[in-house]
Amino acid sequence: GENVEQHPSTLSVQEGDSAVIKCTYSDSASNYFPWYKQELGKRPQLIIDIRSNVGEKKDQRIAVTLNKTAKHFSLHITETQPEDSAVYFCAALNSGGSNYKLTFGKGTLLTVNP
Amino acid sequence: NAGVTQTPKFRVLKTGQSMTLLCAQDMNHEYMYWYRQDPGMGLRLIHYSVGEGTTAKGEVPDGYNVSRLKKQNFLLGLESAAPSQTSVYFCASSFRGPTTLHFGNGTRLTVT
Numbered sequence: 001g002e003n004v005e006q007h008p009s010t011l012s013v014q015e016g017d018s019a020v021i022k023c024t025y026s027d028s029a030s031n032y033f034p035w036y037k038q039e040l041g042k043r044p045q046l047i048i049d050i051r052s053n054v055g056e057k058k059d060q061r062i063a064v065t066l067n068k069t070a071k072h073f074s075l076h077i078t079e080t081q082p083e084d085s086a087v088y089f090c091a092a093l094n095s096g097g098s099n100y101k102l103t104f105g106k107g108t109l110l111t112v113n114p
Numbered sequence: 115n116a117g118v119t120q121t122p123k124f125r126v127l128k129t130g131q132s133m134t135l136l137c138a139q140d141m142n143h144e145y146m147y148w149y150r151q152d153p154g155m156g157l158r159l160i161h162y163s164v165g166e167g168t169t170a171k172g173e174v175p176d177g178y179n180v181s182r183l184k185k186q187n188f189l190l191g192l193e194s195a196a197p198s199q200t201s202v203y204f205c206a207s208s209f210r211g212p213t214t215l216h217f218g219n220g221t222r223l224t225v226t
Contacts, residue, residue, distance in 0.1 A: 009154070032213060043204065043217040044157065089156060095211055100145065100164060101172060102212040106156040 002027040004092050006105030014113050019080050021108045023090035024072040030092040033073045034102075035064060039086045047088075048075070080112045115140050120205050120218035127195040127225045135190040135221050137205030145208045146188035147172070147215070148180060150201040157204065162212075163188055195225045 003026040013019050025033075034049035050057045050064045050073065057064050061080075066073040077084055090105040118139045127133055137146065148160040159172030163182040177199060179191045188207075192199060202222050206215040 006156075034213065034215075036215075043219050044215075045217070046214055049213070093212055095213070100147075100162055100170070100212050101159055102215070103173075104156040104158070106154055 001101075002030060002092055002094065002103040004090060004103050004105040006090050006108055008108060009106065010109045010111070012111045012113060013080050015080060015082060017080055019077045019084070019110055019112075021075045021088055021090070021110070022072060023074070023092075023105050024070075025092040025103075026071070027092070027094055028068075028071065029094040029096065032093040032095050033064070033066060034091050034093075035062075035075050036089045036091065036104075037086045038089065038107075044089060077110075080110075082112050082114050085110060085112045117141065118205055118207055118216050118218035120203075120221050122221060123219065124222050125224070127192075127223065129196060129225060131195050132191070132193050133195065133223075134192075135203055135205075135223075137188045137190070137207075137218055138186055139188075139207040139216070140186065141207060141209070141216065142185070143207035143209050143216070144185070145211065146182065147206045147208075147212065148178070148188065148190045149204045149206065150174065151204060151220075152201050160190065160203075192223075195223075197225045199223065200225045 031052035036044040038044040063076045087107045147162040149157040161180040166185040205218040
């Protein structure tokens with residue numbers, strides 16, 4: 001099955017700095033890679049996703065890049081703000097056939113210090 | 115729209131007791147999922163359903179049962195609770211496949 005490794009497990013940055021979280025996956029057939037943000041005590045929420053036919057996707061201050069050859073993808077947050085503080089989860093899915101199992105990484109606790 | 119609603123929000127059980135967690139969604143989604151979240155372990159899929167009347171095992175199904183008698187509801191049952199089932203349980207739904215999951219607010223379960 002798919003295995004997703006996420007690094008780092010914790011990340012602390014100063015407000016205004018950039019933050020990068022990296023994930024690697026094992027199944028070369030995986031073709032969908034979402035990122036979820038979970039604020040303390042809240043539900044996970046999808047913030048951005050990318051499919052394997054795209055190398056990069058941006059949405060305001062967040063971006064995701066995908067390297068299919070190396071089987072890794074990254075979340076980039078620029079101009080970080082205190083409200084970006086949360087746990088971020090990456091995930092991978094091979095959406096072919098009848099696979100409905102989204103495999104999550106173990107999460108990265110991002111702390112943005114004012 | 116309420117989205118995905120989970121009940122209860124908190125529950126304490128003694129070892130060997132049983133309980134049912136209820137998940138309801140009002141978005142007419144076909145797919146529903148139960149995940150558990152443990153510190154440092156991410157989100158792990160317990161069971162899922164691809165439509166009314168269907169259920170399937172996920173990554174960590176042992177000790178749990180599920181039912182999807184109505185499209186909008188997905189029930190997670192623990193027949194004989196164990197301390198290892200202490201966790202936060204999240205229900206999620208999606209329109210088609212596990213893309214854009216909509217999560218509920220979670221149920222914090224403690225088994226003593």
